[in-house]
Amino acid sequence: MFDTSSASKGVKFALLEGQLLAGEIDHAAFVGQAADLGFPTTAVGDAAEKFRAIAANQAVRRANLRSSYDYIVIGSGASGSVVARRLAENRDAQVLLLEAGGDDLKPGILITETWFFNLGGEFDWNFGAERSPSVNSRSIVQAMGKALGGGTSINGMVWARGHKNDFDFWARQAGDDAWDYRHILDIYRGIEDWHGAPDPERRGSGGDVFVQPAPNPGSIAPAFLKAAESLGIPTFADQNGVMQEGSGGAAITNVRIRDGRRLNVPASYLYPVMDQPNLTVLTGAHVNRLTLEGTTIIGVEFEWQGKIRAIRSSSDVVLSAGAIQTPKLLMLSGIGDRTELDRFGISTVSHLPGVGQNLQDHPIIGGGLWEAPGPITIRNNAAEANLFTRSRPELDTPDLHIWHIEAPYLSEVTGRHAVENVWSISPALVRPESRGFLRLKSVDPHQAPEIHANMLSDPRDLAALRRGMAIARDLGNSEAMKPFVKREILPGPLAGEALDNLIRDGAMSMYHPTGTAKMGRDDLSVVNAELRVYGVKNLRIADGSIMPSITTGNTQAPCVIIGERMADILTA
Incomplete structure (x- = not known):
């Protein structure tokens, strides 16, 4: 391919x-x-x-696998790779990192322009949500990375920090100011190597994480920014920084791309320390369950090289398997809602009704399509310009994230409208009201969980996306975009029920499932402010599942922050 x-x-x-x-x-x-x-x-x-x-x-x-390690980290994605790196910086600590997928230095992962071919391919867990009437009885694909780097090996390489208000809300939910924007901003400045407009108050240089605005973008990307300005949406030199402290704006996309190749999180965090004798990285290692003595997590059981193995941890096990696999492993290990566990004869170790609940994701609508007069060159990640705005003026945080994409970005239903030489404007909802949940299908650790995404089930989400589609039309048909438009294909003048059906038919996941083991202090919380799982000892969670609410934008960067916070807590 x-x-x-x-x-x-x-x-x-x-x-x-x-x-x-x-x-x-x-x-x-x-x-x-x-x-x-x-x-x-x-x-x-x-x-x-x-x-x-x-x-x-x-x-x-x-x-020469050891029978025991100081720390075991499950999952090498945006959070797990960070945790493993920071723990291994203490040369006296023995760290084991387990990844179910394979190696990451492969063409499909490294080549940036064709990243979307990985969705449904060999580097994807190939999850799918249950069919739902809110998306016209479709099953929404839920891509999750299955390779070293997890989702950062198959995603769109976007570095979106999240809005100031996201982290201040997390801090209130956790009851800990260490999660607020002021403290998170310090972490971002410390880890970044920013190659864009200087902003020393908000952006860092010389850190592990190389970030830049999409280099040498095609001419259609700056035209999209001019289109945004014509609608009264301000433009910025940086999509992060001050833009994520206000009511929105448009910018060239921040990307994790250097010299034309993807920079997944292992490129920045793992490879620099994988020559150290205190870090063991196993790929192709499928974790079946956590092992316990009473209510203490003592290690993990996993399959590797055709054998089932059990390895102990003398300190903490850190679960960083992502918002779908993490709650599944918790439930298989007896941590979750007692009623659900009883369905499968699993003894309850810690009754936590919130495990698998609070599922949130960003819906993006494949329903804005324009035909160009000629071929459109795909560069970088094919999504070089984006904007944040509000569907209603009274909102204090942008809830719409609208993308210009240099290709047809459509669902399996709306894809029938694709012709040669087309490009898309796709509105996404980054502060959804809809909530889903996960349930076990069986006690087989290789069986995917039952995913009830419930996308667009809350009528407020559909209303916001109607506004998003209207903005997409205004952008695509603006004076600035005329040189790139032969005709509008979608959505056209659709309104009312017809427009709602297009939104439901075009709805896709941005592949940002979060929230299924949330941090907080209420009855549905799974971890506390130090990411320790309630009711058991020596178990922490560090991945997108701990988000009390999903962040405003792509989730890669906030998951790196979760990993950094976890490491700070463990090494304090």
């Missing part, structure tokens, strides 16, 4: 690193081929030594 002949130098270099790790090429071949790409000799030599050291170290670690 992926022709790497025209891939960027950055992608080709990363593929060589992956081949060196896998033992498919030797040191001399790596050096020679990397030099042919035009990289400086010193950089090539340093990379060769680093990745040879990683390969040798991890081979030894895997061949």
Whole structure:
């Protein structure tokens, strides 16, 4: 599927690193081929030594698994990779990181422009929600990454920090000011290596996380910003920073792309420390359940290389498997609603009714489509411009996130309208009122849970998206976009029930499931402010499932923050 002949130098270099790790090429071949790409000799030599050291170290670690580690981290996504890295910085701590998926240095992951081909592919868990009348009896696809890096290996590479009000709300729910915007902003500044308009009050430089505005965007992206300005939506040099403290705005997208290749979270956090003897990273390791003595988590049971293994943790187990897998593992281990666990004969260790509840996601509507006079060049992540705005003026936080996409971005229903040379404007709802839930289907750890997304089930969400579709039309048909428009295909002049049906037919997930093991102090809370699971010892959760409410925008960056907070708590 992926022709790497025209891939960027950055992608080709990363593929060589992956081949060196896998033992498919030797040191001399790596050096020679990397030099042919035009990289400086010193950089090539340093990379060769680093990745040879990683390969040798991890081979030894895997061949000599310990019976016990100080910390076990389950899941290598946006939070888990961060936790493992920070814990491993203490060379006296033995850290085991378990990832069910495979390696990440693959063409489908590294090539940025075709990231959406991974959805439903080999790097995806291929989850699907139950059919729901609120989306015209469709099953909404719920993509989740199954590779080193988790969702950060298959997502759109967007770095969206979240709004100031998101974190202040989290702090109130947790009863802990360490989660408020002021403290979170300090973490962002500390971890970022920002390559955009200088903003030392809000953006950091020299950190682990390289971020930049989409480089060399196509001419249609700045036209989209001019279209936004014509509607009274202000434009900014940075989609984060001050823009996420006010009522909205439009900007070129912040992306995790460098030299034309995806930067997933392991690229920044894991690979720098994978040559250390105190960090063991197992891919293809499927965790079946947590192991307990009474109400104390003592380790994990997992499948790896065809065998079921049990390894103990002398300190904490950190569950970072994501908002679908994390509650499933909790329930399989006896942590959840007693009535639900009784259905499967699972003994209740901690009765927590909130496990699997409070499911939130960002619906995005594949229903804004324009035909261009000629081909549209796809660059970066194909979504180089975006805006935040409010569906109602009285809201204190933007609830609409509207994307310009340099390709047809449509559901399996609205996809029938696609023709050659088309582009999309897709409104998403980033502060949904609808809530879903998860339930076990069986005690088989390989069985996906039953996902009730309940997308658009709250009428307030449909009303907000009607406004979003109207804004999308105004943008697409604006004077600024005329050079790129041959005709409007969708939504056209639809109104009333016809427009509602288009929204329901076009509704898709932005693949941001969150909230299913939320942080807080009420009866549905699963973890406290220190991310410790109520009712058991030595178990923490660090992933999007702990969000009391979903953040305003893509969830990759806030999940990195959750990982950093978890590490701060554990190493304090």
